Amino acid sequence: MAAVYQALHRRVSSLACRLHSTYVRKMRYLNQLKEDDSLCRQAQTSGTFYLFHNLSPFLQKVGKKYLVPQLSAAETRQILEKLQEAEQWMEKSVLIGCSDEHRPRFALDLGALDKSVIEAELQGSFTDLRKALFVVDRKDSPLLASAQSLLRWHDSHQYCSKTGQPTEKNPAGSKRVCHASGVTYYPQVSPVVITLVSDGSHCLLARQPSFPPGMFTALSGFCDMGENVEEAVRREVAEEVGLEVESLRYSASQHWPFPSSSLMIACHALVGAQRAEISLDTLELEEARWFGLEEIVEGLKREPSSSKQDDGSFLPWFPPKQAIAHQLIREWLQQQSAQTA
Numbered sequence: 001m002a003a004v005y006q007a008l009h010r011r012v013s014s015l016a017c018r019l020h021s022t023y024v025r026k027m028r029y030l031n032q033l034k035e036d037d038s039l040c041r042q043a044q045t046s047g048t049f050y051l052f053h054n055l056s057p058f059l060q061k062v063g064k065k066y067l068v069p070q071l072s073a074a075e076t077r078q079i080l081e082k083l084q085e086a087e088q089w090m091e092k093s094v095l096i097g098c099s100d101e102h103r104p105r106f107a108l109d110l111g112a113l114d115k116s117v118i119e120a121e122l123q124g125s126f127t128d129l130r131k132a133l134f135v136v137d138r139k140d141s142p143l144l145a146s147a148q149s150l151l152r153w154h155d156s157h158q159y160c161s162k163t164g165q166p167t168e169k170n171p172a173g174s175k176r177v178c179h180a181s182g183v184t185y186y187p188q189v190s191p192v193v194i195t196l197v198s199d200g201s202h203c204l205l206a207r208q209p210s211f212p213p214g215m216f217t218a219l220s221g222f223c224d225m226g227e228n229v230e231e232a233v234r235r236e237v238a239e240e241v242g243l244e245v246e247s248l249r250y251s252a253s254q255h256w257p258f259p260s261s262s263l264m265i266a267c268h269a270l271v272g273a274q275r276a277e278i279s280l281d282t283l284e285l286e287e288a289r290w291f292g293l294e295e296i297v298e299g300l301k302r303e304p305s306s307s308k309q310d311d312g313s314f315l316p317w318f319p320p321k322q323a324i325a326h327q328l329i330r331e332w333l334q335q336q337s338a339q340t341a
């Protein structure tokens, strides 16, 4: 009876879905795959798979371009059979999206297998995500970032923190359940505020000692428990550079896979020009300073490789366009240029 009901439900849903836009149908279909385990298992057999190895995505270099190949279920099985790893591999995959035609996309980490065999077989290489995000086509970066975050979360939530018993993932990978305690775990995201502070004519950029030489970016910090975005921005700016925010404006947000899975919430903040003296938190930051319009224009043109000077020092450069900090800096520049025009 349950099977008949489920089939009927799917039929009604699919009829209703035909009346909606491509986007709405896609979102509803993905949600169905998360909720309906048998539908998801079926979808795995017709889906495509992005491969990872210990959280590094598989890329193929064709000419100067880096491609992110999607393998069919049959192609993936073929590779795994060569490695004598045909058992239940689909169960380890996680759902990361679908095409407009509802072909589901999954990510699969083959970290337990010999990476060089897979690389030779598929003629490509597993590439560190910190490099991969910046060399692949712009539309592929968010997909790799969210796939890696989800795979990382599953890898680090194999056991229930209450009972110590193994947790079981659902086929889509949208949750894990501990059957001993009944606790359901959902993938976690940490909210992080990133703020471009301005005093009206200059903007404030900073660097941590771990940054590549010469790179400056906007101030950032994890939200504390119970804090709203405005409070987190005010606190982080006060903590890191000793300034008081007078007003702030939300700009945009971005999922960011580092250090594990963050939701970057980007804001512009204004501080009073007469109170804009920086007092640095040297535990976190190595340097923070005000940048004028011209310096921002020059910094945006600079590549990391072109920033080194003859005396060994580095001229400032800013994060690439894939990072939301870049967008904040460009927005500030546009606003300043409009003001001074």
Ligand SMILES: NC(=O)c1ccc[n+]([C@@H]2O[C@H](COP(=O)([O-])OP(=O)(O)OC[C@H]3O[C@@H](n4cnc5c(N)ncnc54)[C@H](O)[C@@H]3O)[C@@H](O)[C@H]2O)c1
Residues within 6 Å of the ligand: 190, 192, 194, 217, 218, 219, 220, 221, 222, 254, 256, 258, 259, 262, 264, 284, 319, 323, 324, 325, 326
């Ligand atoms: N996409 C971008 O443009 C962009 C730009 C800047 C920073 N970021 C990201 O923002 C993140 C946070 O910025 P930050 O390092 O200045 O934060 P931060 O100022 O809060 O300092 C980091 C410290 O906060 C503590 N912390 C509190 N909650 C944490 C959590 N959930 N996970 C890890 N550490 C936690 C740890 O002690 C850590 O060392 C960075 O890891 C970086 O990946 C992204």
Ligand SMILES: [Mg+2]
Residues within 6 Å of the ligand: 219, 220, 221, 240, 284
């Ligand atoms: Mg910080």
